[in-house]
Amino acid sequence: MMHRNIFTPLQRLLRRNRLVQTGLLGLFWTAGEILAQASGLPLPGGIVGMALALALFLCGGLKVGSVKRGANWMLAEMLLFFVPAVLALLDHRELFGLLGLKIFAIIAVSTTAVMCVTALTVDLCYRWTERDDGRSVVA
Secondary structure, eight states, rough: OHHHHHHHHHHHHHHHHHHHHHHHHHHHHHHHHHHHHHHHHHSSSHHHHHHHHHHHHHHHHGGGGTTTTHHHHHHHTTHHHHHHHHHHEEEEOGHHHHHHHHHHHHHHHHHHHHHHHHHHHHHHHHHHHHHHHHHHHHH
């Protein structure tokens, strides 16, 4: 009974406070960095942290509502995360010429490819789910 009383206020705080949720996302990133460096994985710590979060989501140890508001805030303010990169661009004038156009073309093509593959994957999963739902109703 005492175990439930301790975690209930913490769960409420986590579900309602955007700052705490953002901090939790930062902890996943930090844990991923530490794990990637300690194990020598050739992956960025952010990817490892995201995999840790996904594992917790899948096993039920973490609910989506526990990070939803913080993640939405970070996505809404994403432009602020790219301001330093834009300012660094001003130091490299060569990117405003042919080299910059080539890089822009590569970014545009790769982004379009990722978006198309993601859309096809979502569509395939949706059709697969619909097909399985139809079979379970008949059985």
